[in-house]
Amino acid sequence: MVLENQRGNIDPLLSVIAKRFSKINPNALTWISLIFAFIAGLFFYFSSPELESINYYLFGAASFVFLNGLFDAIDGKVAKLANKASKRGDFLDHAIDRYADVFMVGGLALSSWCDVRIGLLAIVGMLLTSYMGTQAQAIGHKRDYSGLLGRADRLVLLMITPLIQHILLHYNFQMPWGFSLLECVLIYFAVMGNITAVQRFYSTLKWFKANPKGK
Numbered sequence: 001m002v003l004e005n006q007r008g009n010i011d012p013l014l015s016v017i018a019k020r021f022s023k024i025n026p027n028a029l030t031w032i033s034l035i036f037a038f039i040a041g042l043f044f045y046f047s048s049p050e051l052e053s054i055n056y057y058l059f060g061a062a063s064f065v066f067l068n069g070l071f072d073a074i075d076g077k078v079a080k081l082a083n084k085a086s087k088r089g090d091f092l093d094h095a096i097d098r099y100a101d102v103f104m105v106g107g108l109a110l111s112s113w114c115d116v117r118i119g120l121l122a123i124v125g126m127l128l129t130s131y132m133g134t135q136a137q138a139i140g141h142k143r144d145y146s147g148l149l150g151r152a153d154r155l156v157l158l159m160i161t162p163l164i165q166h167i168l169l170h171y172n173f174q175m176p177w178g179f180s181l182l183e184c185v186l187i188y189f190a191v192m193g194n195i196t197a198v199q200r201f202y203s204t205l206k207w208f209k210a211n212p213k214g215k
Contacts, residue, residue, distance in 0.1 A: 044107035061162050065159050119186055
């Protein structure tokens with residue numbers, strides 16, 4: 001995961017932001033992040049190459065993806081600041097993240113920017129990546145964040161590429177083979193997501209070899 005390795009560099013900034021939300025229930029922040037993801041998905045779904053130069057929906061989508069990522073990043077920190085960290089909150093956070101991912105990527109997959117079959121493969125890769133990471137922890141190993149494409153990477157791409165796609169439309173730039181840039185991103189999610197899932201799968205199997213009893 002490319003951006004997971006940079007977590008230490010942005011943690012101080014996230015901690016400052018989290019302090020400003022320390023009086024809010026961290027679970028409420030988690031639910032708010034889901035609302036932002038749903039709105040981002042709607043912006044993706046209703047956007048189109050024909051109307052983007054008029055309604056700027058891709059800018060709205062990118063903005064709400066950013067808000068989802070921000071609130072998802074600070075809810076755990078707020079929980080620690082308020083001494084409210086719990087397994088229930090951790091479970092809620094990861095469950096909500098999966099719904100948020102489906103809302104955002106699903107909205108794009110069902111939009112006129114993308115072939116729905118490519119979108120389906122992207123969602124499969126995304127969900128399998130997350131499942132392999134948390135399942136490793138469920139059987140006694142550490143939570144696995146390894147691999148080529150993690151959630152932070154996906155969110156950054158979903159923030160940046162919609163803006164670039166808008167600019168490309170403004171200059172009438174055409175991608176090769178008739179793909180849109182956003183469709184290329186979902187192809188990337190599909191390929192790298194499934195590769196990452198396989199990486200985490202084999203990483204857990206290697207752990208079992210070193211720990212035959214799963215301890």
